[in-house]
Each structure stands twice: as structure tokens, then as C-alpha cells.
Amino acid sequence: MRKNIAIIMGGYSSEYQISLKSGNVVYNSLNKNRFNAYRIHVFKDEWVFVDGNDLEFPIDKNDFSVLVNKTKITFDCVFNAIHGSPGEDGFMQSYFKLISMPQTSCNAYQAGLTFNKRDCLSVLKPYGILSAESYYLNLGDIILEDDIIAKVGLPCFVKANKAGSSFGISKVHKKEALQAAIDNSFKEDDEIIIESFLDGMEVSVGVITYQGKTKVLPITEIVSENDFFDYEAKYLGKSQEITPARLSNTQEEKVNAVAKKIYNVLKMKGFTRSEFIFKNGEPHLIEINTVPGLTNESILPQQATEAGITVAELFESAIDEALR
Template sequence: MAKYNNIAVIYGSDSSEWEVSCRSGEFTASRIDDTRYSIFEIFARFGKWYLVAMRKKDSMRVTFPEEARPEVDKNDFSVTVYGEKIKFDYAYIMQHGAPGENGLLQGYLEMLGIPFSSCSAFVSAVAFDKYSCKSYLKDVDYVNFAPDTFVRKGMDIKAVAAKTVETLGLPLFVKPTDGGSSFGITKVHKAEELEEAISFAFSEGPTVIIEKGISGREFTCAAYFDGNKVSTLPVIEIVTDNDYFDYEAKYNGHSKEICPAQIDESKSAHIQEVTAKIYAHLGCKGVVRMDYIDGPDGLYFLEVNTIPGMTSASLVPKMVRAAGLDITAFLNTLIENS
């Protein structure tokens, strides 16, 4: 017997990633087991939450036209459809960016006592901010971290840029600390490009991290709790046609995602072991993806993705297929063990 009855899949977001989030949410909702659960798709953006579609247990999917979408009552996380009040007893969060990836949505659900699919509010907040996450992990001895500089809007950018080039050298990666899908990221090859790259990163948020560029092969791996232990999925190698794995490479076909990665078993096992250790160290929940560069002196941590992409072409579904798992059964495992 299923633990939950009415699952709300929440997608859309307040960030630049909202369209990607919709694709992830729609795919996830379509793969949740409707013989066990009733599934309700919630589009949430800038404080307005609307029911866009529902698929009751063993029934067809029903969509609502934009002008007639029922609004979610955030007082008790419910919706009224055709005169029937439906209370959601579980949330599957598929919002990339704020508020679903930075802990705000998790905090709301925690206050209401509603179980959900992702990390806690605290862990989500720590993991979402790249600088905070690296600081939280910096004392571990099983993965490396690129040297970096932290920048907050209002600081003397000219002075920061000059000192960073002097201490870290080139190339550099300039990133918003709290963004995803490569929005606001620049790879800087020349010192005179750095100030503009910092300003561009500020378009996504008030804080920026500048990291020393590490050359090497890029890998990604995901971990999840299977009910007994932290398990990992097959490692993927990302080979991009571009200078780095940017938005164009991720979503417009300018990269190859080799799954499973064509590496020896010991390297694959090492990446999986590191991924499981980071998952446990942070106190993660649900499925979480970690990205790495395999540099000349070992494996370097890039970032944690607590709400990884879940479109049909996304990395985690590819890992699930490569592991020989059924995506619906995999989602059942995540939901029942949240």
C-alpha cells in the first residue's frame, strides 16, 4: 500500500530556469505511478500557484485552460476542483532555482508538516549557494576544490578582478553563487574580460564566485536513498563542443553525454564513492547529482544539484536507464523513502 494518496508535482520557478523546470515537472508527473497515486501538476511562479493538470488514480490526465486554472490554497496546501477540496499529502519538487531549490519552498512544506521529495530547507539552502556548499565541504579529504574568490555586489570590482587574476591566474570561471543551468556563467581567458564577466554574473544574483579553471574530463554522478542505504547511479562523462558545458551545450545539442562513462571500473567506483560521501556529509534527501572535473591531480568538486533536471533527455533519467531501472519504479522508491 502506498504511503501517500495525492501528490503535487510543483514546477515553474522565479528564476531564469523556469521553462526548464516546467519540462522537468511535466516529464516527472507523466512517469509517477498512477496506479498508486493521484498526481496534480502545480505551476508556481512569483507567488501564484495554479493547478494546470491532474491525473487521478487509474484515470486519464485532465488539463485546465490558463483562464480556468484552480488556485492552490497555500494556507493548507490544497486545491478545490469541481467543488471537491483536495489536500495534497506529498510534494514532488521540480522547481529549478528559487524558491524550490534554495530551501524556501521546503521551509513552507516543513512548517505545514507535508513530506516532500528533496533535501531539507537547511540543506537545500547550503547546497544551492556554490560558495556556501564548498565552505561546508572544504575539510573533507576525498575530493579537491578549485581555489576561489567570493564577490558581493557593492565591492570594488576593479580591485577584486586585479587581485583574483594575480592570485588565481587564468583561465577563470565566473559564476553566480546561486544559479543553475549555466545562466550567468563566463569562462574568462583574458584579464580584461573579468570585470564584465562579474557584472554579467550579477544579473542572476547579488553574490558571485570566481574559480580557478581546472582542466580535465567532466563527470557527473547521482545518489539517492533506496530505503536501506545511499545508492549511486552510473557515472556520465560530458564532452562538449563548446568551451565548457554552457546552456547551449546542455539544452541545444552541443554536447555528448556518455552513459555509462567509458572509464575503468576503479575510477567509476571512486566517483560513485565520493558522490555517496558528499550526499551523506551534507545530509541530502531524494535524488541529488554531483558534478566534477577529473583534473591532473585528482577529482575536483564542481557543484551539487539538489533538484537535477528530469526531462526525458536529462542526465538523471539517462543514468536510471543505464542502471537498468524503470523510471516509474525509481520514482516510487524516491517517494516512498522521503
């Protein structure tokens, strides 16, 4: 008997358009012999099921069901394709936990922790996970530019602490540009993180639970045409994404081991994609994504293909793990 799968997409952040693309890739890829797929748009003002004719039917949030032509539809599992809030920060995970609904991404605590870059890096530091030198600011803090530069140096990166897809991030080369970069980041979040520039190869490492086991996917090397791996580089073709990455055996073994250690230490499940930069031969963690992009241009599907896993198999495995 086919399972009813709700694919949640959209969300409350600047990433909603990317999420809609990811969700539709999942919708079009799922095995129709095993699953009945339903597109669920989640926005602040409405949660709706969107049928094949683009008609919308409101979701009953009491039990996450939908009434279509007087027939109540319930779901066996939720496929989470929401990047950013509320799909990647723990809110949807908590909601589904409360109503006992299986879902494909990590649990609420892990989602909330990894979505908060500075908290995540702080938790992982005692486990020997290396990262850039950093300086934290909350909205309303006194901004001491000389102290910031003394701590992280120039150039540096100014980032929204809880945002993805390179929204709210700037690379700062001169002290005079620091305030504008801080203001830009505060448009996305009330917390920001300022990090030292790591000059080295950037790689992206997908780690997933596949067929019941933790699996590290082939590594992707990021070569941006822009000053860094920003939104244009990620989504508008301004970068090379080379899979497998041009790493030595030693580099590959090191970053694989670190990525897998992070996945296991944090007790992750579902898909993750972690970004690293090599400095002095050692991988330094930049961030962890727990609902990575799933569009045709996205890195994780590229890595799965390189590993001999089709996108249909990738998505099917995530649902099987959630139902297990």
C-alpha cells in the first residue's frame, strides 16, 4: 500500500524560493509506485496543500491533515524541504514530535543547535573540531571596530548567525566597510558572527543516513568566481563545484573523519552538508546545513549521483529511515 508523503516547502526566511524549488524536485522524483506525494506550502500566513492544478486547501494544524472534496487526507511521513525557519531551526521538528508524525530531517535540538552557527561551533570545540577565530555581536551591542579587527583580523567575514544560502554575509577587506557589513547582517538576524578569513581550499561534505548506516558522500570542492561562495556563486552559476574534490588521500581521510565525527557526536539523522576550509592542511568547520538544497543545481544531489545513488533513491531512503 502506497504511503502518503507530505513534502513541506517554503518557510519564513529569505530562502523560501530555493525551498520551493527543492520541494518540487522531491515531489517530481519520488517513486510513484510506493508513495503518494503531496506538496505542502508553509508560510507565516498559511499552510496549504497545493494540488496538481495549483488549487490550495488549508492544512488542519491540529493533526496536520487536509480536507479535499470532503475527503480527509492524513500523512504517513513528512519530507522536510524547508531551508531556514521554521524547517531548519527546530520549530517544525518540535511540532511533528508533538503530533507523533515521522519526518525526514534531524530532531529539534540538533536542528536548533546547528542553525545557530556560534552555539554549534562552541559545542563542537571540546571535541577537537577546528574553526575560524570569531567575534560575536547581538543587536544593540556597542560595536568596537578596533577590538573586532584585533580579534579576527582583515579580511574577515560578517555573517547573520541564523541564516542560510549566504543571505546576510559580507567579506570585509577594510575597516571602513565593517559597519555597513554589520548593518547588512542585522537585516537577517539579531545575532551576528564575525570570523577570520581562512585562506585555503573550501569543500562541502555530505553525510547522510543511508540504508540504516552513516554514509559520507563524495566530497565537493568549491571554486567561486566571486570573492567567496555567495548567493550568486551558489545558485546563479558563478562557481565551479568539482565532485570528487581534488584532495590528497590524507586531506580526504581527515575531512571525512571530521564530518562523520560531527554527525555522530551531535546524534544527527537525515541529510547534512558541512562546509570546511583547509588551513595548514587541517579542515576547519564553517557551518552545518541540516536541510541542504535539493535542487538540480544543489551539491548534495551531485554528491549522491557521484556515489551511485539516484535522487529518487536518496529521497526514498530518507523516508524509509524516518518511518523506521
